[in-house]
Amino acid sequence: QRLFLYAHYRSWYYFADPQDIGRSAAITCRYSTTKGTTLATITDINNHKPVSADTATDKAMFIRTSGMEIVEWDRRKIVDALVRETYLEEGTAETVALAVEKVILSASIEILTAPLVRELVDAKLVEMGLERARRMHTRLGMPLYDVEELLMQHNKENANVPHGPEATNLTLAETIKKEYALLSVFSGEVSDAHMRGDIHLHDLGFIDRPYCSGQSLEYLKKFGLNLPNSLAVARPARLLSIKNNQSIRLAPVRL
Secondary structure, three states: OOEEEEEEEEEEEEOOOOOHHOOEEEEEEEEEOOOEEEEEEEEEEEOEEEEOOOHHOOOOOEEEEEOOOOEOOOOOHHHHHHHHHHOOOOOHHHHHHHHHHHHHHHHHHOOHHHHHHHHHHHHHHHOOOOOOHHHHHHHOOOOOOHHHHHHHHHOOOOOOOOOOHHHHHHHHHHHHHHHHHHHOOHHHHHHHHHHHOOOOOOOOHOOOOOOOOOOOOOHHHHHHHOOOOOOOOOOOOHHHHHHHHHHHHHHHOOO
């Protein structure tokens, strides 16, 4: 096991092998900040003299996850995600993960984030001809520039939506749902037809709920008022006045 010393107030991490304590040995010091983790200095344990960074054999990488955490890099996470999300065989997923890790190590990336890793994985999937897996593994969302424009500028798509926090929340959520609908709900032919303008899929941002519903009064006559998620429940009416009341109650029902 390795000796682990941690000074919380400076967020310094020291790693060394116990068998090296008491004689000259190099240890790795990392400093964690909001801009990532940096290899700060390599020091001789006994003489406290700086040692070249090339002598360090334990340079850990850290990644900012989509769960708002900073964790140590683990290539296995890519393998698990590919198997879970795209149903690739584990051997193929491991090949992709190894290739992506080599790119990351050779690029000396200052800030490693989950979205960047996903982009690199998708690029490797395209390179390997795994387009179906790439589509299943793709990330939904908006570029940083578009989000800033949305927060600072009024909504240009819908003049009825006022500019404010609730409106921008709605627009951001709808954007992701629209992408999800076109990529995962509708077929490629239907999605392409919508994007070309041949057809129009109305309110794609509300793909997870009915947009509108038309009801026949014959339904009330035969079955009464008993619709899903409705608080108004009644047996079939015998009197015309009660039937009219049920019709009025039916009008504002939200599915």
